[in-house]
Amino acid sequence: MERNASFPWYAEAVVERKPGRGGRRAQAARNDRRILEAAREVFTSDPGAPVAAVARRAGVGISALYRRYPSKEDLLRRLCHEGLRRYLAEVEAALADDRDAWAAFADFMRRAVDADTSSLTVPLAGTFTPSQELNRDAARARELSRRLFERTRAAGVIRPDVEVDDVFLLLEQLAATRLGDEGRTRELRQRYLALVLDGLRARPEVPLPGRPPRWEEIGGRWNGASSPP
Numbered sequence: 512m513e514r515n516a517s518f519p520w521y522a523e524a525v526v527e528r529k530p531g532r533g534g535r536r537a538q539a540a541r542n543d544r545r546i547l548e549a550a551r552e553v554f555t556s557d558p559g560a561p562v563a564a565v566a567r568r569a570g571v572g573i574s575a576l577y578r579r580y581p582s583k584e585d586l587l588r589r590l591c592h593e594g595l596r597r598y599l600a601e602v603e604a605a606l607a608d609d610r611d612a613w614a615a616f617a618d619f620m621r622r623a624v625d626a627d628t629s630s631l632t633v634p635l636a637g638t639f640t641p642s643q644e645l646n647r648d649a650a651r652a653r654e655l656s657r658r659l660f661e662r663t664r665a666a667g668v669i670r671p672d673v674e675v676d677d678v679f680l681l682l683e684q685l686a687a688t689r690l691g692d693e694g695r696t697r698e699l700r701q702r703y704l705a706l707v708l709d710g711l712r713a714r715p716e717v718p719l720p721g722r723p724p725r726w727e728e729i730g731g732r733w734n735g736a737s738s739p740p
Contacts (some may be wrong), residue, residue, distance in 0.1 A: 545569040558634040582637040598628040602655045612666035629686035636732035670713045674723035
C-alpha cells in the first residue's frame, strides 16, 4: 500500500491493522468452534476425560483452551448450553409452523434428532453445576415443548396415554444410537424415529405399560440424583 502525502501515515497504519484484528477474531471463533466440537466428541465417549484430551482433539494448545474455559465445568456448561439453544430453536420453529399438528410435531422430532441435541444428557447429567441461565433456558425448553405437545394432543393425533416427558426420554434413546460413521448414525436414528412416530400416533391402542416419567426424575439427574418414583 503506497502512502499518500494527504493521508497521515498513522491513519494509514490503523486502516492496515483492522484486517489483522478481524482475522484474529475470526481465528478465535474458529478455535472456539473446534474446541466445542472436540469436547462433544470426547465427553460423549468419556465424560471423565481430561480437558487435555479436548485440546488434543481440537488441535489447539491447552493454554488457548483455558483462556476460553478456565475449568472443565465451564466447558461442560457451555457445551450443554449450546445443545439446549439448538433444541430451543427447533421447538420455537415447530410452534411457528402453521401446518397440521402432526406434520409440525413429526418434523420437529426429525430436526431434533438430526441436531443431536440429546447426546450429552445421559453422559453429562449430574457432572457439573448448571448456571442460572442454563436452568432458565431448560425451563423455557420444557414449557415450549409442553405447548407443542398439548397442541398436538388437542388435535387428537397423538395417543392419549403419552406425556411430554416421554418425548424427552425418547429423544435421548434415539441419540444413544451410534454405529459407524456420521452418515450411518443419522440413517439409523431416522429409521428408529420412524418407528417411534408410528407408535406415538393416535389409534385404537393397547394401553402403554407403566407410568410416564416425571419431570422431577428427568431434571433431578442434573442435581446428581433422580427422585424416587
